[in-house]
Amino acid sequence: MKRILYTILSLLALTVPVKAQDIPDPMSPPRLVNDFAGILSADEQNALEQKLRAYNDTTSTQIYVVTVKDLNGYEPSDFAFRLGEKWGVGQKGKNNGIVILIKPKIGNDKGRAFIATGYGMEEVIPDVTARQIVDKEMIPYFKENRYYKGIDAAINVIIDLAAGLYTADEYYSGESPWPGIIFIIIFFAIIFLSARRGNRLQGGSIGRSLPFWLLMSSMGSGRGSSFGHFSSGSGSFGGFSGGGGGSFGGGGAGGSW
Structure with missing residues (x-):
């Protein structure tokens, strides 16, 4: 049209x-x-x-x-x-x-x-x-x-x-993207600190945490990065x-x- x-x-x-x-x-x-x-x-x-x-x-x-x-x-x-x-x-x-x-x-x-x-x-x-x-x-x-x-x-x-x-719908409705962003930041921080603690205690690598990083990466790949x-x-x-x-x-x- x-x-x-x-x-x-x-x-x-x-x-x-x-x-x-x-x-x-x-x-x-x-x-x-x-x-x-x-x-x-x-x-x-x-x-x-x-x-x-x-x-x-x-x-x-x-x-x-x-x-x-x-x-x-x-x-x-x-x-x-x-x-x-x-x-x-x-x-x-x-x-x-x-x-x-x-x-x-x-x-x-x-x-x-x-x-x-x-x-x-x-x-x-x-x-x-x-x-x-x-x-x-x-x-x-x-x-x-x-x-x-x-x-x-x-x-x-x-x-x-x-x-x-954020999406056009979120902008139109006035929804704030920050709650989700803050959650992701906290999630990353927990994984990072847990990996460091495990590495110190076991003397090993952080390989066991890799699936979590891959998961977060795949979740974010579709949205691009600002x-x-x-x-x-x-x-x-x-x-x-x-x-x-x-x-x-x-x-x-x-x-x-």
């Missing part, structure tokens, strides 16, 4: 005057944070760029942050989809790209935000989850003109969801090119303020 709707929107866009067809090219040199609207300081841009570069290098998933002053006649969703396809966001064959689009509030003109997900990310970030990230993590900060905080909060949630730290939220910092970065993906079929959601 989403693909049909996206196709209809694309056909309708053909009737829009040519001047409204402008989707910007990536900044030069190419980067993951493209602040065309000028709402981020240099340090804030560098902090986000560092985080997103490290995430891309570790997982191959590409998250682009794009701010614009004008949507050029497009709906935020259509603008984000077209930009993702034009820029080739995501890896070829995986289409694991995400575009976080922000048009700040200017005067009486509403602010708009949209998270567009490539085909490969739609199961990780369902539409309802994308909408909740915009509503809960981004817009409250944007209303206070704290754009960096809102963007950073959204990125943190996306990274955690993609890493399997490498946390990368630290902020300033610095310069070289050019960054798209991954050759860019297949966006209508996944994502947004909001306004």
Whole structure:
């Protein structure tokens, strides 16, 4: 259904005057944070760029942050989809790209935000989850003109969801993953201390404890591992090119303020 709707929107866009067809090219040199609207300081841009570069290098998933002053006649969703396809966001064959689009509030003109997900990310970030990230993590900060905080909060949630730290359903329902995480930490600590005690008493290896470690490893392998939220910092970065993906079929959601 989403693909049909996206196709209809694309056909309708053909009737829009040519001047409204402008989707910007990536900044030069190419980067993951493209602040065309000028709402981020240099340090804030560098902090986000560092985080997103490290995430891309570790997982191959590409998250682009794009701010614009004008949507050029497009709906935020259509603008984000077209930009993702034009820029080739995501890896070829995986289409694991995400575009976080922000048009700040200017005067009486509403602010708009949209998270567009490539085909490969739609199961990780369902539409309802994308909408909740915009509503809960981004817009409250944007209303206070704290754009960096809102963007950073959204990125943190996306990274955690993609890493399997918690599911989209858990995020949607507000369930905390920490009780389970604390239990696992305690379990590991007990096994480790027991193994050390047994090793001291018997002078042997901890081989008898290996099945427990294998069990815990197999339990965690399906969820992936979270490498946390990368630290902020300033610095310069070289050019960054798209991954050759860019297949966006209508996944994502947004909001306004």
